[in-house]
Amino acid sequence: MQRINQIINIVSNDKPVSKETARILRHKLIKNDFIVSEKFEPNANLIICIGGDGSFLRTLHKYNFPDIPVIGINTGHLGFFQDIAPHELDEFIFRYKKGDYVIDHIHPLEGLICTRNSCIEVLGINEIVIKGLKSTTIHLNLFLDQSFLEKFSGDGLLISTPTGSTAYNYSLRGSIVDPRLNLLQITPIAPINTVAYRSFTSSIIVPNYSTIKIHPEYTYENSVLIVTDGTEYKYNGIVEVLVKLSELKIKLLRFKEYSFWNKVKEKFL
Numbered sequence: 043m044q045r046i047n048q049i050i051n052i053v054s055n056d057k058p059v060s061k062e063t064a065r066i067l068r069h070k071l072i073k074n075d076f077i078v079s080e081k082f083e084p085n086a087n088l089i090i091c092i093g094g095d096g097s098f099l100r101t102l103h104k105y106n107f108p109d110i111p112v113i114g115i116n117t118g119h120l121g122f123f124q125d126i127a128p129h130e131l132d133e134f135i136f137r138y139k140k141g142d143y144v145i146d147h148i149h150p151l152e153g154l155i156c157t158r159n160s161c162i163e164v165l166g167i168n169e170i171v172i173k174g175l176k177s178t179t180i181h182l183n184l185f186l187d188q189s190f191l192e193k194f195s196g197d198g199l200l201i202s203t204p205t206g207s208t209a210y211n212y213s214l215r216g217s218i219v220d221p222r223l224n225l226l227q228i229t230p231i232a233p234i235n236t237v238a239y240r241s242f243t244s245s246i247i248v249p250n251y252s253t254i255k256i257h258p259e260y261t262y263e264n265s266v267l268i269v270t271d272g273t274e275y276k277y278n279g280i281v282e283v284l285v286k287l288s289e290l291k292i293k294l295l296r297f298k299e300y301s302f303w304n305k306v307k308e309k310f311l
């Protein structure tokens with residue numbers, strides 16, 4: 043099927059190689075009868091994000107998780123989200139015009155950070171981290187679906203989506219999760235497990251419909267840091283953090299031969 047006059051948003055980071063890739067891509071898309079928007083167009087048909095995974099994550103946050111399919115061109119280091127290489131632009135355009143792709147849906151995490159006065163909502167594609175603001179031990183009461191599970195002591199807790207399982211979660215010895223599984227992973231960051239403090243030392247895997255509630259111990263209310271996909275949120279008097287999977291969908295455009303496990307092998311082994 044010929045797809046012309048579609049509007050494309052190109053979002054690039056500031057690296058010279060990304061800017062140059064954006065320039066070449068723009069030229070090629072226009073030659074193929076696509077409209078490349080000057081500014082971010084909320085009604086566009088596609089977002090092409092140029093950079094690494096960091097740029098990919100920042101783009102979706104910056105434009106508030108738009109309901110537009112997104113694909114990435116990797117000019118970064120790892121490029122776990124970024125499926126196209128800069129030398130594959132012609133092939134990408136050819137296959138996109140033919141409709142030779144699928145759209146995968148992923149859900150971000152939704153965190154509700156509540157202080158004594160108000161609640162603030164944050165979203166995380168990879169993860170939401172609750173950790174100490176300083177280098178001291180933090181004590182967090184962890185509840186699963188209203189039921190108390192543990193008093194965690196250590197550096198913090200990370201809650202990861204299957205998509206984020208290959209990111210910070212993996213460095214913390216969390217498991218790599220096949221994205222076809224609907225679950226959340228709670229991974230401890232440097233847990234203390236001694237006669238003084240008892241914390242689980244491995245990840246905990248819970249179903250996608252779980253609600254995870256974290257109450258910092260009273261004396262730590264002013265020393266909690268929340269980090270979602272690398273962005274920090276600091277608030278005084280945090281009494282509760284609620285985390286669950288959002289109903290929001292991120293649409294990832296992928297070629298039909300995409301295989302998560304091939305990507306894992308390619309990037310990690």
Ligand code: NAP
Pocket residue numbers: 093094095096097099118119120121122123168169205206207208209210211213270271272273
């Ligand atoms: P960043 O420099 O943008 O990213 C750190 C590394 O994580 C980069 O190599 C990045 O790939 C890679 N990455 C991001 N998402 C990934 C995913 N889903 N699967 C595999 N690798 C992924 O760091 P940032 O701005 O602080 O935070 C962005 C993300 O980095 C966070 O969401 C977190 O998961 C991860 N992070 C990891 C660690 C760690 O492993 N110790 C610490 C902090 C943050 P590119 O090279 O392509 O950008």
